[in-house]
Amino acid sequence: MRFVEAKDRSLANILSDNRFRIDSFQREYRWQRKQIEALISDLATAFEKNYKPGDTLETYEEYGSYYMGPIVLCDDKKELSIVDGQQRLTSFTLLLIYLLHAQNDLGLKEELKTDIRKHLFVRRGAKDTLILNVESRAKVIQHLIDNPDTIFEDVEELEENLENSAKPSKDESIQNIIERYEDITILFPEDLYDNVKLPIFIEWLLNNVVLVEIRAFSMESAYTIFETMNDRGLSLNPTEILKGYLLSMIDDDTKSEEMNVFWKERVFDIKSAIGTDSDLDFFRNWLRAKYAETQRSKTKGSENLDFEQIGTQFHSWVKSNTARIFLKKSDDYYYFIKSDFDFYSSIYINLYSYKNEPCEDFESLYIANFYTIADSLSYPLFLSPISKIDSEESMNQKIYTVNRFIDNYTVFRTFQNKAITQSTIRNYIYDLVREIRNSELSELQSILKTKLLEITGNNLTAFEPLQVMNNWGFYHYFFARILYYFADDDVSFESLLRSKKQISYILCSIYFLDNNGEPEGDTLYLKKIDSVANYVLIRRNHAEQFNGLNISRRLKFLTKHNYLPEMVNEIEIDDINTFIEKRDKVLRGLVKEIWHMQ
Structure with a gap:
């Protein structure tokens, strides 16, 4: 009888010829931009440590592996249930969808392309089904695969269909999947996005990124493993190790105990204000801000230096760099905690508050965040x-x-x-x-x-003349900034951003390609239609009505509902070309006002 199996498996092996289910009791996908950014950054850094100019698809196999931790599966002979690891596997699936489209957008030769679809779909019952087989998410994942160019335009319709269906989905994962995919399109490193590096990166990702697959053959065994991995042991984290070192260097027992009490209280304050593990982020950010001098070069095989070492083992870095932090005698360590740690941790807590909560005196930080x-x-x-x-x-x-x-x-x-x-x-x-x-x-x-x-x-x-509309998420934010610039004091900035509420705002094009009867070869007209100046934020519950209006009534509708406050003096313009030209000029002027450099 088999109880459990554990083995190293590449991402390609895991996402091939399997079908995974995510049971209803733990099915939400909750990664945020912070986790996606960390994943992409870590992968890019690991890849760049191996890559050197001249490398090809034939040489990437010499690259080192990158370990992504364990996943716990339950094999009930039908499907594999993901007990632990769905956040990572869902995120990798979104990254693979992005890379699938990136290959095509770059126009890679067929011999340089990887068959990514076989890591998204599996053949079962004479039809292709998604490897991550979650019914409530299937439509949005398929939409990302089939319609990457319209994903941000169609999401509102998708959400409305779900809300109005006979059995509306309450899976918060749907919106989160869309937002994290959007994050990937923004955050994927531009220096990997070329005809040389991208094919190698894709192959490295699939074959050199390794997870430990722990497979149990009953749900009881699977959860026993999961609980053991997460609950047993009380290993010290880097903050506690750093505290122990600093206190050990204070000779006076009274002062040492005083700082011990203060340290615990302040770390508690940081975690209470910001969240679990925020103490780790604070020390990384503080030490980098005030003391780091060196960083690893881009040369293959280069060693981690100050900025990287602080990111991975700041407690060890402090111990090895006491002279740089001016720690020589006992009192130096005492005042490093009593004065420096106190001062900068207080500022850090305040900064977090300014960036994440509306505050009249620091509103600009909240909006920019x-x-x-x-x-x-x-x-x-x-x-x-x-x-x-x-x-x-x-x-x-x-x-x-x-x-x-x-x-x-x-x-x-x-x-x-x-x-x-x-x-x-x-x-x-x-x-x-x-x-x-x-x-x-x-x-x-x-x-x-x-x-x-x-x-x-x-x-x-x-902001160029006829700036191209090529980023739905960003330009929704951009137009929210403009609406807020003209808004009354009782309007909150967050209310202008995208959400599922019917009164929330969505980004729409004002005119469409066929509205003017212009010849297809009119390049300037096409540029105007594709420009930022041809887009506007309107409330979701107005979208259907607006899209049904003829050309002559659209501007009047937008003006009536104050969707074009910047164009209040241009409401009589009926010609599409003239309107877009005028609005483009107005937007460029507003960018200078809102994002001035004084």
Whole structure:
């Protein structure tokens, strides 16, 4: 009798010739952007450590493997039930769907393409079914596979169908799957998105990413394994190890116990305010902001240096770099906790609050946080210029200044169709963290303004004439910023973002290609129809009515419901070409007002 089997298996092996079910009692997919970003960053970093120019599909097998942890399955001789690991397998499925389309979009030769569909579908009962076989999610997954160019446009219809069906789905995973796929399209590193690297990356991902498959043959055995893996043992985390080291270096027992009590209280405060493991993120962000100097080069086989070591083992890094942190005698360790840790952890808790909760004095941080760079990059930037000798006003001005830079940097790069994923921009941001460390306010403002000018050149906003609509998620956020700029004080920014509510906003095109009867070869007209200026946010419950209107009545409808507040002086325009030209010019002016560099 078999009780359990465990073996290393590649991602390709796991997602081939199997069909998995996710039982109803644990079926929600709950990964957020933070987890997707970490996954993509880790995979890209592991791949780049092996890749060197000149590599081909024939040489990638020499690359090292990347371990993604265990998954626990129950084999009941019908299907494999995922007991632990559905978050990762669902996320890998979304990544494979993205890569399936990326191969086609790049126009790869057939010999360079990988048959990714066999890792999405399995043949059962004379028909193809999804390998991740969850009925309530099948439609949205199939939609992502079949209609990648319309996914963000059709999601509202999909949600309405689900809400209005005889048996409406309450699976929160549907919206989350769409949002995480959208994250992947934004966060996938641009330096992997080419005809040379992408085919190698896909093969490496499928064959060198390894999971330990633990297969039990009864649900009871499977859950016993799962509980044992997650509940047994109380190993120290890096925060506790760091505390133990620092306290051991304080000679005075009274001071040591004082700091022990303070440390536990402050770590509790951090976790209470932010969440589990947020203490780990704080120490990584603080140490990178104030002390890290070096980072690993892109050369194959390069060693991890300060920024990377702090990310993986900050407790060990501190012990090895006491001189850099000015820790020599007992009192240094005492005041490092009593003064430095106290000061920067307090700021960190406040920053988290500013970024995640509406606050009148720091509203700009809250708004910018809906579309921004990774926390592992933004927090070091915020903390880097702040010094213990700063006045409260000076600290606040530095926070405003850094937020303005992050907001503009993120938006401008997206205008330019450049990735903002952690793995793509981290070297640039880490260099900037060092450059602005402990800087005075005027110096900080000068440095960051220069950096933005380097990005935009003579075009002060990077928003080009007839800017192309190529990112539904971002431009929904973009138009929300514009509506909020004109909105009354009682309007919340979050209410302008996409949600399932009937009164929420969705992104719609104002005119369609066939509205003007223009010849197909009219390139300029096509550019106008495909431009950002031809899109608008309207309430979901107005969409059907709006789409049924003829051309002459659309602008009047949008004006009546205040969907075009920026065009209040242009309401008499009936010509499509003229309207889009005028609105494009107005939008470029608004970008300068909203994302100014002062």
